[in-house]
Amino acid sequence: MSSDAPNKEACSPANGGCGCSGGTPASGALPPGVVTVEAPAPTTRRNFLFQIGIALNLLAGALISIPLIGFVLSTFIQKFPLQWISLGSLEKFPVGQVRLAQYLNPYRRTWDGETAHIPCWVRRIDEAEFQVFAINCTHLGCPVRWFAESKLFMCPCHGGAFYENGDHAAGPPPRGLFTYEYRVLNGNLEIKGGILPTLANPGNPTEKVKEA
Numbered sequence: 558m559s560s561d562a563p564n565k566e567a568c569s570p571a572n573g574g575c576g577c578s579g580g581t582p583a584s585g586a587l588p589p590g591v592v593t594v595e596a597p598a599p600t601t602r603r604n605f606l607f608q609i610g611i612a613l614n615l616l617a618g619a620l621i622s623i624p625l626i627g628f629v630l631s632t633f634i635q636k637f638p639l640q641w642i643s644l645g646s647l648e649k650f651p652v653g654q655v656r657l658a659q660y661l662n663p664y665r666r667t668w669d670g671e672t673a674h675i676p677c678w679v680r681r682i683d684e685a686e687f688q689v690f691a692i693n694c695t696h697l698g699c700p701v702r703w704f705a706e707s708k709l710f711m712c713p714c715h716g717g718a719f720y721e722n723g724d725h726a727a728g729p730p731p732r733g734l735f736t737y738e739y740r741v742l743n744g745n746l747e748i749k750g751g752i753l754p755t756l757a758n759p760g761n762p763t764e765k766v767k768e769a
């Protein structure tokens with residue numbers, strides 16, 4: 558045996574090792590103050606795919622939550638305040654009659670096309686008193702039609718019916734027709750519009766509602 562070869566007996570764990578490459582030192586053999594650092598586990602393909610999956614899930618969650626948060630906040634932020642809109646001269650609306658009128662949505666977008674023209678029903682009760690009804694049924698929003706013979710507004714979708722004064726008469730609608738706030742200015746009938754009334758936001762603070 559050459560003199561350079563490690564002494565296997567001296568390097569054996571049983572003897573506490575000697576620090577040479579020929580044996581493994583026992584854990585208690587490290588000098589005080591020496592800190593051992595474990596090498597990071599190598600990234601496996603499985604770990605990598607797992608992390609990609611988590612990142613994609615977080616991204617999808619963020620994308621889904623943005624419109625949800627917007628929907629919740631939109632309840633508190635009224636982006637489209639109602640505006641006074643002219644329906645035309647009073648002569649278009651004879652006393653005791655119901656007439657179809659329409660106005661141009663002040664918040665229309667270029668791609669709205671014909672849908673920017675919003676119809677409504679105008680009932681002239683006397684010289685000064687009107688009722689202006691939104692055309693959408695209070696059930697699921699189909700446009701209601703006026704039948705002068707029966708003096709009823711009828712909904713073609715599920716048989717909803719409303720009296721001449723807009724009160725609910727029959728069918729599934731949960732309430733009477735939505736109405737617009739109105740005023741007469743310089744011989745013109747004007748309504749406060751800009752949003753389609755809904756159950757959550759009927760839009761007319763002056764209306765007296767009779768539930769179905």
Ligand code: FES
Pocket residue numbers: 694695696697698699712713714715716717728729730
């Ligand atoms: S939408 Fe009018 S009755 Fe259903």
